[in-house]
Amino acid sequence: MGRTVALAGASGYVGGEVLRLLLAHPELDIGTLTAGDSAGDQLGLHHPHLPQLAEIPLRETTVTNLAGHDVVILALPHGQSAAIATELDQRGEAPLIVDCGADFRLGDTEQWQRYYGTPHAGTWPYGLPELPGARNQLTQTARIAVPGCHVTAATLALFPALAAELVAPDVTVVSVTGTSGAGKAPKPHLHGAEVMGAATAYGVGGTHRHTPEIVQNLSGVTPTADPVAVSFTPVLAPMPRGILATCSAPLAPDTTETHLRSVYESAYADEPFVTLLEPGVWPSTAMTLAANTAAVQIAVDAQANRLVALASLDNLTKGTAGAALQSVNIALGHPETTGLPMAAVAP
Ligand SMILES: NC(=O)C1=CN([C@@H]2O[C@H](COP(=O)(O)OP(=O)(O)OC[C@H]3O[C@@H](n4cnc5c(N)ncnc54)[C@H](OP(=O)(O)O)[C@@H]3O)[C@@H](O)[C@H]2O)C=CC1
Numbered sequence: 001m002g003r004t005v006a007l008a009g010a011s012g013y014v015g016g017e018v019l020r021l022l023l024a025h026p027e028l029d030i031g032t033l034t035a036g037d038s039a040g041d042q043l044g045l046h047h048p049h050l051p052q053l054a055e056i057p058l059r060e061t062t063v064t065n066l067a068g069h070d071v072v073i074l075a076l077p078h079g080q081s082a083a084i085a086t087e088l089d090q091r092g093e094a095p096l097i098v099d100c101g102a103d104f105r106l107g108d109t110e111q112w113q114r115y116y117g118t119p120h121a122g123t124w125p126y127g128l129p130e131l132p133g134a135r136n137q138l139t140q141t142a143r144i145a146v147p148g149c150h151v152t153a154a155t156l157a158l159f160p161a162l163a164a165e166l167v168a169p170d171v172t173v174v175s176v177t178g179t180s181g182a183g184k185a186p187k188p189h190l191h192g193a194e195v196m197g198a199a200t201a202y203g204v205g206g207t208h209r210h211t212p213e214i215v216q217n218l219s220g221v222t223p224t225a226d227p228v229a230v231s232f233t234p235v236l237a238p239m240p241r242g243i244l245a246t247c248s249a250p251l252a253p254d255t256t257e258t259h260l261r262s263v264y265e266s267a268y269a270d271e272p273f274v275t276l277l278e279p280g281v282w283p284s285t286a287m288t289l290a291a292n293t294a295a296v297q298i299a300v301d302a303q304a305n306r307l308v309a310l311a312s313l314d315n316l317t318k319g320t321a322g323a324a325l326q327s328v329n330i331a332l333g334h335p336e337t338t339g340l341p342m343a344a345v346a347p
Pocket residue numbers: 008009010011012013014015034035036037038039061074075076077078080100101102147148149180181182183184185315316319320
C-alpha cells in the first residue's frame with residue numbers, strides 16, 4: 001500500500017495530468033479529489049481520457065476533504081493555496097503539501113507584490129531539482145512550490161552558462177507555449193477561432209509574472225548572485241501542449257563553443273530528465289510531449305557574439321505535474337524517477 005494523495009483542482013488541466021501520472025506511480029495512491037464549480041460531478045465528465053477513474057466523485061475543496069492524506073497536491077488558481085496550507089497546519093495535519101500555482105515560488109516580497117498584487121504568502125522549497133541547491137532543499141521537505149512552465153524551460157536552457165560565467169548576466173527569452181498553459185477556464189484572449197490559426201505574443205515588455213521567477217533562478221546560480229537582467233516574451237502557439245524557449249545572451253570574452261558544451265554536458269550528465277541533444281539536433285515540443293523530460297541544445301552565434309540556448313518540455317508534465325511528482329519522490333525518499341514517463345509520444 002502506497003502513500004495516499006489528495007488532489008485539489010482535479011477537474012483542471014494540471015489536475016488531469018497529475019492523475020494520469022499517479023496512475024503509473026507504484027508508491028502513490030489516489031485519494032480524495034476536489035474541484036471548484038465541478039464539485040459533485042464524477043471525474044469522467046472532465047477527464048474522459050482517464051477511464052479508470054471515471055466514477056470517482058469530485059468533492060468540494062475544503063480542508064476537511066483534503067485532510068487525512070500523506071500528500072496534498074494543490075492544482076488551483078494562484079492565491080488559493082496559502083489558506084489551505086495554514087488550516088492543515090492548524091489542525092495538526094502534517095502532510096506533504098505541493099503547490100502547483102505560484103503562491104510560494106518567489107523569495108522577494110516586493111517582486112511578488114509588483115507582479116501579483118496580493119499579499120505574499122511565503123516561500124517554499126522550489127520544485128526544480130536540476131537547479132543547483134534545489135534538490136537538497138527538497139529532501140525531506142514538507143512543502144514544495146512547483147515552478148512556472150516557461151520558467152523551467154528558460155532556467156534549464158540558461159543556468160549552466162550563467163553559473164560558469166560564460167555569458168553576460170543579460171539574457172533574452174522568447175518562449176512559445178501551447179494553449180493548455182492558460183488552464184481550461186475560458187479566457188478572452190483564447191477564443192478557438194483566434195488561437196487556432198495564429199501565433200501571438202502576450203505579456204510583452206517585461207510584464208509577465210514569470211519574469212521575476214526567471215530572474216530569481218538565474219541570479220541564484222551566478223557566483224555574485226547579482227540580479228540577472230531578463231527580457232522575457234511569451235508567445236502563444238496553436239498547439240495544446242508544449243514549451244519551446246529560445247534564449248540568448250552575450251558571450252563572455254574568449255568563450256568557445258567547446259567550453260560551453262563541456263559545461264552543459266557536466267550540468268546534465270547525471271540528470272535523468274534533461275537531455276543535452278547531439279550537436280545539430282534542435283529541441284522541439286514533439287520530443288518531450290507527455291514525458292517528464294526537457295530537451296536542451298546550445299549554439300554559438302559567432303556573428304552576434306551570443307550564446308543561443310534552447311529548451312523544450314511539456315508544460316503539463318515537466319512543466320508542472322511531472323515536476324511536482326519528481327519533487328514528491330525526492331521529499332518522500334523514493335528514487336527520483338519513480339513512476340515518471342521518460343518516453344515522449346511521437347510523431
Ligand atoms: N496549465 C499549465 O501548463 C500550468 C499550470 N500551472 C498552475 O497550476 C494551477 C492549475 O492550473 P490549470 O490546471 O492549468 O488550471 P485550470 O483552470 O485548468 O484548473 C483549475 C482547477 O482549480 C479549480 N478551481 C478554480 N477555482 C477554484 C476555487 N475557488 N476553489 C476550488 N477550486 C477551484 C477548478 O475547478 P472547477 O473547474 O471545478 O471550478 C479546476 O479544477 C494554476 O495555479 C496554474 O497557474 C503551473 C504550471 C503550468
